Amino acid sequence: MTAGIRHEDLRRRNRAMVLSSMRRMGQPSRTEIAAATGLSNSTISAISAGLMQEGLLLEGKSEMANAKRGRPQVALELNPCACSIVAVVLSLNSLSAALIDYAGSVVMEGHKRIPTLTLGKDALVAELLDVIRSLLRHRKEKAERVIRISIAIQGITDCAEGTMLWSPITAHTDIAFGRIVEAEFGIPCTIENDCNMIAVALRWRTPERFRDNFVSLLLSNGIGMGLFLKGQLFTGTRSSGGEFGHMMHRPGGALCRCGRRGCIEAYAGNYAIWRNARGGGGDDLPIADISQSEMRHLADTARDHDGPEREAYRRAGEAIGYGLGSLFALVDPAPVMIVGAGAEAFDLLERPMREAIARTVGGQNASDLTFDAEPNELPLTREGCAMHALTFIDHEIFSNGPLPLERTKAA
Amino acid sequence: MTAGIRHEDLRRRNRAMVLSSMRRMGQPSRTEIAAATGLSNSTISAISAGLMQEGLLLEGKSEMANAKRGRPQVALELNPCACSIVAVVLSLNSLSAALIDYAGSVVMEGHKRIPTLTLGKDALVAELLDVIRSLLRHRKEKAERVIRISIAIQGITDCAEGTMLWSPITAHTDIAFGRIVEAEFGIPCTIENDCNMIAVALRWRTPERFRDNFVSLLLSNGIGMGLFLKGQLFTGTRSSGGEFGHMMHRPGGALCRCGRRGCIEAYAGNYAIWRNARGGGGDDLPIADISQSEMRHLADTARDHDGPEREAYRRAGEAIGYGLGSLFALVDPAPVMIVGAGAEAFDLLERPMREAIARTVGGQNASDLTFDAEPNELPLTREGCAMHALTFIDHEIFSNGPLPLERTKAA
């Protein structure tokens, strides 16, 4: 049973509306916000006045270099000092964190290489806490309250519980990162799937192409997917969902890292390509990690001449293509962004992918399909993680009114 | 850019809220509605007064047989005479239509067997118009305004355009049933996918099991799916979506009715089971229609002794199982309802289905999965079609206020 709408909800939603317009539009004037939201000028004026009094908005000094007649518009902007967040990206052998202000700028960042595969559970948690702690300790402005910590992790997460259920970066499972971080710092913490955050970032970066419906595929040792449908991030009903890499490609086929047989990943993950190129059968146990240079070498060999390497990439592209075909049977075709190490070898993958897709119902008009490739996933992941947390704050925290504790220390 | 909320939207949404509570709860009192919606008593009183004045609601005479003290609650109910709709189900060789009043009761119905496969395009349209026309002509109360016609069709539909894009019941494609019906009767008409309507009906019938997340699979000559996720009917971004039957089962495998190879349907559709049981290879062209009695005979043989028939059912169950595994990799597992002729053979399918699912990541804890079977799909389809149209009316028409034309002829 859906709940009715109270009168007070109205202001809350419209405040959230204004904040999200601000975040999208950068430095809009009140009039522009009014036009974007469809609300009247007076309403925007009232709401923005409130937001400014609460310290969330600033009147920009930049006089909006419009050479128009009439009273010049005054630019508004999100107040960077209103609060800040910490975005953490934990991936294979890499731990990266950044302090981000309310306007979305990186204030400080840290990166550390850690052997995630061999670290114990406690040591892994300790490293994570450490990176966050040093960010919190060294920030300049004490007044900048950090009100949220968001962690993007490769693997399956339970967002509601703040738990990492399973991840390829460690043998340990069911680590309640969220609860642990909250207990340590007293700051709300959420856990997100890395591929979902990549999709969020794409939407911010390239809205003209990746807006309401699109797919982002992360090709590395494993295969991950982020999916937007009808303008909404698609997640599972309980878990982070969208385990594209473990859709079935060939029943009873090659051995996958997950222990089953025939998953897409068992044909298209780095380890699978490596295995096929080396002539290993599908029964060989998956290798935990293939170095980037080794994969590059493999790709170069495949480019150079026909042989097992090229065939391995062909089979990978085929698996991904059929998978996309099945996906598109369910949701209609959409633009695809290939992210991660696999994007470097996209020239080897594209053709077999397109051929496979064209053999599916989902791939009707497969030639219309657009693919883009972006090898560097870390910046995307962090950006998405940050924007996800900030928009959450806009909608769930600041739409309700001022923060409970006092904000202005000066004066 | 999402739109801001105006003041007038508030009342509209809350009216819709009250109407949907009414529809779900049957004959609730104002107090019960207030509790369900979270709105205050006074608001519900005001809204229901308005709805009664507009003729949408009635105060029930039934004195709500509560033996409690205090002022007795007075039951409200949807006014059956407020309007009515026509729900049409067009499936293989069968055309069925019903006139449904605003409270959801069937006022009149008609059914006709027509040879959909051999009829020409115009003849098919003529039959459809004919059934609707006779319902409209013979209804008793002229005052009962029919304000919507909803057609459920097997196949792929474009809901926005009101077009049937492709259907197994006829060789003709791209028939704009919606526009044609609207032009003929001057009544808004929508086209829906039959499996989606089945899912809608299940949600109404058995909300305790099929509520927020569930799958309904229609197993007949083709394979269709209806899917609810997070309480929302899942549809494609453009088409009706959810073409489960054309997800890829075995790349390059058996020939499917859609012209591709290896679709789930090419292993689990009636024609595929028949083909496998008869020892025909996967290269044989699919048969358009297998009679129900023939399929029953096939199933009986499979039950009786091991042999090609049983093997055919095993392969069908396997294909469906792997498909569900892939689906559940994307959306997390959910209860499944098997509908249609295939439900009669569910005893033959269940075991291979469960075995296949257990071999997928999506099928973790496959033993928890629940399956139900309901052979008779027509009543479900019609019920879903009707409820879908009625809830649409609640939300989009009546939430805006009284209908433009006068409603009360009496007095």
Added chain:
DNA sequence: GTCATTCTTTTTCGTTGCGAAAAAAAGATA
């Protein structure tokens, strides 16, 4: 049979939030 009790529904009143329109502000242009 009358009155107290109990619960539902309606009414009254105060508050909030929106939009329209008027007023004020801040330049550009003549």
Added chain:
DNA sequence: TATCTTTTTTTCGCAACGAAAAAGAATGAC
């Protein structure tokens, strides 16, 4: 300097909600 143009703020009226009081409609106690 006066006029024009556009933005922003202010004022005012209206719609909708909730709280609380009042009215209504029964049951149960005496």
